[in-house]
Amino acid sequence: MANFLDTTPEPPYTAVIFTSIKRGDNMDGYADMIDDMMLLAKSQDGFLGFETVGEASGRAITISYWRDHEAARAFKGVDQHIAAQRLGRQKWYSAYATRIATVDKQYGYDSERN
Amino acid sequence: MANFLDTTPEPPYTAVIFTSIKRGDNMDGYADMIDDMMLLAKSQDGFLGFETVGEASGRAITISYWRDHEAARAFKGVDQHIAAQRLGRQKWYSAYATRIATVDKQYGYDSERN
Numbered sequence: 001m002a003n004f005l006d007t008t009p010e011p012p013y014t015a016v017i018f019t020s021i022k023r024g025d026n027m028d029g030y031a032d033m034i035d036d037m038m039l040l041a042k043s044q045d046g047f048l049g050f051e052t053v054g055e056a057s058g059r060a061i062t063i064s065y066w067r068d069h070e071a072a073r074a075f076k077g078v079d080q081h082i083a084a085q086r087l088g089r090q091k092w093y094s095a096y097a098t099r100i101a102t103v104d105k106q107y108g109y110d111s112e113r114n
Numbered sequence: 115m116a117n118f119l120d121t122t123p124e125p126p127y128t129a130v131i132f133t134s135i136k137r138g139d140n141m142d143g144y145a146d147m148i149d150d151m152m153l154l155a156k157s158q159d160g161f162l163g164f165e166t167v168g169e170a171s172g173r174a175i176t177i178s179y180w181r182d183h184e185a186a187r188a189f190k191g192v193d194q195h196i197a198a199q200r201l202g203r204q205k206w207y208s209a210y211a212t213r214i215a216t217v218d219k220q221y222g223y224d225s226e227r228n
Binding site for chain 2: 004005008011015017019023051053054055059060061063069088089093094095096097098099100101102103104105106107108109110111112
């Protein structure tokens with residue numbers, strides 16, 4: 001099994017931590033939007049990787065990794081992403097938080113390697 | 115509904131991003147360990163908050179927030195936590211990664227406030 005660290009280089013790099021709670025009453029289009037945003041992110045300069053975990057309860061954490069804050073900021077401003085952010089507030093999310101962070105250090109464990 | 119940002123002050127502060135995949139074959143004691151570690155973290159100097167999301171598939175992301183890297187490092191070295199880390203490698207996790215990051219900026223949305 002691949003270690004998560006395969007997706008990121010040696011620090012420092014940027015992590016965008018997106019924690020969210022879905023409303024759950026009308027999620028039409030949500031799954032497609034997530035797929036579109038993952039493809040869009042992958043096509044951006046400076047994109048390093050992506051991890052997302054969601055619960056049936058509607059709570060989710062999504063983290064995207066970028067070369068630097070500038071690359072993360074550029075993705076925030078892409079037209080298709082701006083439209084998705086607007087729909088997120090209008091339709092899908094009850095609440096969310098975004099944190100822009102600098103990863104200073106990383107270490108890991110993989111049972112098939114260690 | 116409380117916004118996630120209620121748990122953290124103005125940046126900068128420290129985020130410890132822990133991404134993991136459980137083995138799933140013998141998870142005896144896992145849930146108790148998680149509860150114990152959350153209580154232990156809350157009792158530590160410099161602890162700011164905690165978010166965790168897990169999927170039935172075994173993938174999980176847990177983020178703990180701390181006043182600074184020093185407070186996060188101190189928690190890593192608490193005896194009870196060291197024992198839990200050892201059990202994690204021996205019994206529960208197929209793979210994990212830990213990233214120590216400095217949160218530089220944050221913003222959020224709450225449908226009941228905005």
